[in-house]
Amino acid sequence: MIFAYNKEHVGDVLFVIAADDKGQENHVERKGNIARVSADGQVVAWNIFEASTILGTIDGSGQVELTDEQLAKLNQELTAAGFSETLAVDHEPKIVVGFVKSCKKHPDSDHLSITQTEVDNGEVLQIVCGASNIKAGQKVVVAKPGAMMPDGLMIWPGVLRGVESFGMICSASELRLPDAPAKKGILELPFDAVVGEKFTVGK
Template identity: 65%
Template structure:
């Protein structure tokens, strides 16, 4: 789940992004101050909690990270509003983690893309297509896993690049909005002592 709150731009509404809508038509069901959004396949893709400050105070702007207690409050509101079949998970694995590039080969249909097998948390290995010139096997990198929201608001979902499936993004310092990010292009290569699977703190939008 991705949580976004920007009262200055959107109003007192918490946006919850549950899944990629796949570009399909959407339907909205509203009960009281909650709207549930599903695509034409019936997949839950998002929720809007209107008048959030009536029952909760959230600090921050943009992507926010509700505590377990706050998510329990959101679930309580879902039940009170009559959405008995929906429950938000109270804990989730981090979306930005230290990864290890196990393999890296050239994309068969591109002169600049590479196909990597990159280990992330809990031993999971993701196939990620990367266009950075400095990508190489043996590196420790920052991976935005599917379901991540980049600091500029871009959402990361599984995709296909030149016919090859890709499950995440290997990030540059600039894409992560890190302070003193170098101007030159290329992914951020972490020190050798970085721990694979650890959460990585990204910057914030300007």
Template identity: 60%
Template sequence: MIYTYNKEAVGDVLMVTVANAAGNKVEADRKENIARIYVTESNETVGWNFFNASEVLTNLTGNGQVFPTDSEKEQLDQAITKAGFNETIADDRRPKIVSGLVKECVPHPDSDHLSVTQTEVDNGEVLQIVCGAANVREGLNVVVAKPGAMMPDGMIIWPGALRGVESLGMLCSARELAVPNAPEAKGILELPTDYPVGEAFDAANYKL
């Protein structure tokens, strides 16, 4: 679940991305100041637009991705219901850019430069992630962008496949995370070996 707000560039509109609609025809159903974005064929909700959003969330500010509190999320749901929709925002509140541990790393069966990892992200949850970094290896502490994460450059991470192998996230470099003074050299960020697994990663305050 990704919330974005940029009043200067877009206007007073809070955009909520629920799912990846790439490759599908989408339509919008607008009621009052709220529009539900859905896939035409399946009727799956993939997003919400809140017009005049500051009337719903009076303290709304930001210039990109924003993170509503639980109380603000409830206000958005109430606005959706009041407008006449029969569903609310199904929101996973867990952080999407977290520290992880590469539990297994094997060569990709159809590539000479990709690796297939099994990476733990929290409380035993393991994601299969395909990675092209030369320094990826078993036992490495890393930063993982889970499905639904928005990177600093605006790219959204969705489940996908690389050369036929499922990949459920991305192992990140310092540059991709916008870590201050990130090196130009390629490769994923290597965290200290005692870095706790599953913590939200604070790139702005991370010291290389």
């Protein structure tokens, strides 16, 4: 579940993205300051208006993290408005250091590669990557499913040319790092970078 907030440009609205709507038509049901967004019978998002009056100060801009106390207040507000759902917070970081354990050419593409990339404590994700400089043995930055990139792109599991992919291996420009090189390609980290450690992106 992705929580996003940008008071300066959007107003005092907390966006809660629960699932990929896959371009389907959305249905919105609003009760008071809460709107539930559904697509094909599945709840895909919530819009929480006047969010700071419910939750207090919301730290950050873009993807934000709610405290357990704020989550409890939010769930109380959902119940009071008449919704039956409850929301949960996953405190695990979504943009982390990864290690490319293996890398092979995609069977149906001349530029894609299929990697098995460790992201924490033996957790390995299959990630399809289009960068020409990707190879086994690298330490890289991985945006796991549930991540929001600095440009607002949300990362969901997907299928690329018939192969499942569970995340994105990132370039410096995608992470909006200062002085990111113009040359395309994924960001390669020093080998002493710690797999699973949160990676701080730019804005």
